[in-house]
Every structure is written in structure tokens, then in C-alpha cells.
Amino acid sequence: MNRSKLNKLFSLIRWEFMRNLRFPILEFIFVSAVYSIVSGLLNISSVLNVDIKGIGVLIYNIFAVEFIFRLGLCFVSKYDLIIAVYSLLASISFAGEIASGNMRLLLSYPLKRRDIFFIKCLCLFFIPYTIYLGVSLFFLLLMGQDIILYLSWYKFIIALFILFIESLYVFSISVAVSLLLQNTMASFLSTLLILYGLEKISFVLPSSIKIFVPPENLRIYVFYVLGRVFPSQYNSTLLFYSFINMLVLSLLLLFASYLYFVRVYEVCRRG
Amino acid sequence: MQKRLRRIGSILIFIGLSTIITIILENMSSRYDSLGVFDILPKKERVVINYLGTRVTRYLIEYTPSLAKITVRIIDKRGLDSIIEGSELKPIVEFKEIDGLDYTFKPPKRGLYAVIIKNLGDIPIRVKIRAFYSGYDYDIIYLGIAIILIGFTLIITSILYGKSR
Numbered sequence: 001m002n003r004s005k006l007n008k009l010f011s012l013i014r015w016e017f018m019r020n021l022r023f024p025i026l027e028f029i030f031v032s033a034v035y036s037i038v039s040g041l042l043n044i045s046s047v048l049n050v051d052i053k054g055i056g057v058l059i060y061n062i063f064a065v066e067f068i069f070r071l072g073l074c075f076v077s078k079y080d081l082i083i084a085v086y087s088l089l090a091s092i093s094f095a096g097e098i099a100s101g102n103m104r105l106l107l108s109y110p111l112k113r114r115d116i117f118f119i120k121c122l123c124l125f126f127i128p129y130t131i132y133l134g135v136s137l138f139f140l141l142l143m144g145q146d147i148i149l150y151l152s153w154y155k156f157i158i159a160l161f162i163l164f165i166e167s168l169y170v171f172s173i174s175v176a177v178s179l180l181l182q183n184t185m186a187s188f189l190s191t192l193l194i195l196y197g198l199e200k201i202s203f204v205l206p207s208s209i210k211i212f213v214p215p216e217n218l219r220i221y222v223f224y225v226l227g228r229v230f231p232s233q234y235n236s237t238l239l240f241y242s243f244i245n246m247l248v249l250s251l252l253l254l255f256a257s258y259l260y261f262v263r264v265y266e267v268c269r270r271g
Numbered sequence: 272m273q274k275r276l277r278r279i280g281s282i283l284i285f286i287g288l289s290t291i292i293t294i295i296l297e298n299m300s301s302r303y304d305s306l307g308v309f310d311i312l313p314k315k316e317r318v319v320i321n322y323l324g325t326r327v328t329r330y331l332i333e334y335t336p337s338l339a340k341i342t343v344r345i346i347d348k349r350g351l352d353s354i355i356e357g358s359e360l361k362p363i364v365e366f367k368e369i370d371g372l373d374y375t376f377k378p379p380k381r382g383l384y385a386v387i388i389k390n391l392g393d394i395p396i397r398v399k400i401r402a403f404y405s406g407y408d409y410d411i412i413y414l415g416i417a418i419i420l421i422g423f424t425l426i427i428t429s430i431l432y433g434k435s436r
Contacts, residue, residue: 023278024285027282030289031285031288034286034289035289038290038297039296039297042298042324043297043302044322045304045321047306047307048318048319048320049309049318049319049320050317051316051317052317052318055318055351056355059351063322063383066322142414143411145381146348146383
């Protein structure tokens with residue numbers, strides 16, 4: 001890749017940052033991350049009841065596991081905020097720029113559509129994800145001072161992976177809806193309705209189907225991987241498949257959005 | 272430079288405010304935890320460990336039959352470490368030969384705390400221990416205030432920087 005192309009890509013990244021991180025969008029992402037994580041970590045309710053002779057370093061490990069479990073659970077239970085963050089970003093960056101004509105200007109630059117799509121997606125996806133990661137680490141270190149040495153970083157990475165899958169799923173739907181509707185408000189509201197609707201429907205579904213619907217499958221997964229007890233009514237193999245299905249569905253939606261943006265989307269509509 | 276400082280300042284103010292508001296919303300109502308019901312054999316000790324924030328905590332300990340006396344000690348992480356290391360135990364507070372406990376205290380810092388209950392009698396007892404939490408987690412509120420102050424400092428610095436140029 002030559003130097004001038006790299007410069008163009010960097011200026012595109014800078015453009016994306018300036019457009020999408022303006023007041024109050026970045027503040028909203030920070031507020032949602034702080035609220036999700038602090039409220040989750042405040043309610044550590046693990047109790048250990050042991051004989052005095054049974055006290056050992058293991059007790060610290062038990063509380064360290066509880067901390068990571070709570071963190072994973074707050075990523076999943078504050079799913080609504082993640083929906084709001086990603087649908088807002090995707091509708092501003094894709095639908096908003098198409099509606100305002102900025103996309104036309106962007107596509108007139110000597111950059112391939114493929115590069116524009118990838119950079120937009122990378123910036124939009126990783127900005128909230130990195131903020132959530134930073135805020136989680138900050139509050140985990142602050143609130144778990146006593147057990148910080150005993151934290152399982154391997155489980156912390158699993159919690160982050162669950163957040164990654166959840167964010168990717170929400171993000172892929174948000175991008176697809178934004179490209180389809182090409183109107184900021186309409187795409188924002190539609191994404192919210194679709195994802196909230198799916199979430200609410202999952203509450204009334206039988207457990208055999210519920211296992212395939214986010215964020216219920218992620219909640220079960222948090223209990224399974226980070227928690228202590230695996231709910232007996234669920235099958236662990238099915239849970240694994242539901243996890244893979246979610247990943248594949250997200251990637252397929254992103255690929256379809258990519259194909260639409262690169263091959264189908266017309267800047268000047270004829271008619 | 273001036274714009275960046277102002278932007279970082281505004282982000283910090285929002286982070287601080289959201290931290291404080293989260294604490295206020297989460298701590299608005301008092302919480303209750305059952306720390307368990309268990310048996311203690313004569314002359315034996317049992318430890319109940321839980322994680323406490325800096326909210327006011329009220330421990331309520333009841334037991335049956337009430338013929339025997341108990342000794343209760345409350346320790347923090349340092350106390351737990353001394354049990355593990357086998358060194359001398361220095362409790363935060365100790366109640367000797369009592370027949371039940373209703374004790375309210377404010378943990379000085381966030382972390383692990385334990386209640387050690389010793390059965391002094393000659394018969395086994397069944398103990399029920401509960402904890403009630405009220406008030407606010409002031410350590411996190413102070414952190415929020417500190418973040419807001421840093422944010423304001425950055426904004427003021429950016430204004431002064433702009434005037435000096």
C-alpha cells in the first residue's frame with residue numbers, strides 16, 4: 001500500500017472520528033458504558049460460609065470469579081443501551097450521510113467503496129467497544145481492589161468476547177437497516193423496534209427456542225461459562241450452536257451490507 | 272489544543288455525572304441479603320465472608336436454642352490474610368459472650384469482610400445471619416466528584432490558554 005493511499009485512509013478515519021464522536025454522541029457512549037458497568041458491579045452478592053479452618057486463598061478466587069461473572073452479566077443485561085448506542089451510530093454514519101448528501105461527497109474522493117465501507121465499520125464498531133472495555137477495566141480495578149491479584153484474566157477475555165458477539169450482532173442489524181432505509185430517524189427507530197421487539201419476544205418463547213434468541217442465549221452463556229451453575233433446562237451443545245449462529249448471522253448481514261454498498265447502492269438515483 | 276482540552280473536559284464531566292447518578296439510582300433503596308442459616312457445633316467457629324461497598328451495613332445475627340452464648344468478631348481483608356497466614360487476628364470489632372447481635376457499621380473501605388461466630392456453649396446452635404445495606408457508596412460518589420473537578424479544570428485551563436494567546 002503506497003503512502004498517499006495510507007494518508008487518504010487516515011484522513012477518512014479522522015473524518016469518521018470527527019463526524020461520529022461529536023458532542024453529545026461520545027458522551028452518550030461513555031454514560032451508557034459507565035451506567036452499565038457500575039450498576040452491575042455494585043451488586044456483588046456472593047456469600048461464603050465456611051469453617052474457620054477452611055479459609056484459604058481459594059476464597060479470594062471465588063470472589064474474583066463472582067466479579068467477572070457480574071461484569072459479563074451487566075454486558076448482557078444492559079443490552080438495551082448497546083442497541084441504542086449502535087443504532088444511533090449506524091443511523092448517523094450510514095443513513096445520515098446518505099440523506100444529507102455527505103456520502104456523495106465521500107464517494108467522489110479517490111477511494112474505493114470497499115475501503116470506505118471497511119473504515120466506517122471498523123470505526124463505528126470499535127469506538128463503543130473500546131470505551132466499554134476501558135470503563136470495565138477501570139471500574140474492575142477500582143472496585144475489586146482486594147481480589148485484583150486473583151482475577152482470572154482468561155475469564156475476563158471471555159466476558160469481552162461475549163460483549164464482542166453481542167455488539168457485532170446489534171451493529172450488523174443497525175448497518176443493514178441504515179443502508180436499506182437511508183433515513184436517519186427512520187433507521188434509528190426501526191433498528192430499535194426490531195431489536196427491542198426480538199428481545200421482548202424471547203421472554204415468552206419456550207426454552208428450546210429461547211436459546212437461539214439474543215440476548216437470552218448470551219445470558220445463558222454467561223451463566224454457563226462465567227457463572228457457577230448451568231441451567232438444567234438448556235442443552236450446552238444447542239447453546240454453542242446458537243452462539244455460532246449469532247456470529248454467522250452477523251457476518252452474513254455485514255457481508256450483505258457490504259455487497260449492497262459496493263455493488264448496488266447508487267449515489268444518484270435515476271428515475 | 273484548546274478545543275481538545277475542552278472536549279476531554281466535557282467528556283470527564285459526563286463520566287463523573289453518570290457515575291454519581293448511577294450510584295444514586297442504585298442506592299436509592301436499601302438492600303437486604305440473607306447471609307445464610309447454618310449450624311455451629313459446640314466450641315467451634317464459623318466464618319461468613321461477603322463483599323461490602325461503603326454503604327452503611329447492619330448485621331443481624333440470631334440463633335436457636337438461645338441457651339448458649341456466642342462470640343462475634345468482624346474482620347476485613349487484613350484479618351482474612353492473618354487467618355490464612357496463621358498470624359494474630361486483629362478484628363475491627365469484637366462482641367464477647369452475647370446472645371444475638373444487631374450491629375450497624377460503615378465499612379471504612381470497599382472490599383471483603385467476614386463475620387466470625389464462635390459457639391461458646393455445649394450444644395450445637397442454628398444461626399441465622401442477615402445484612403441490610405442503606406445509604407450511598409460514598410467512595411464512588413467522591414470518585415465521580417473528582418472526575419468532574421478534573422473535567423472543569425481542563426475546561427478552565429483551555430479558556431485561560433485561549434486568552435493567553
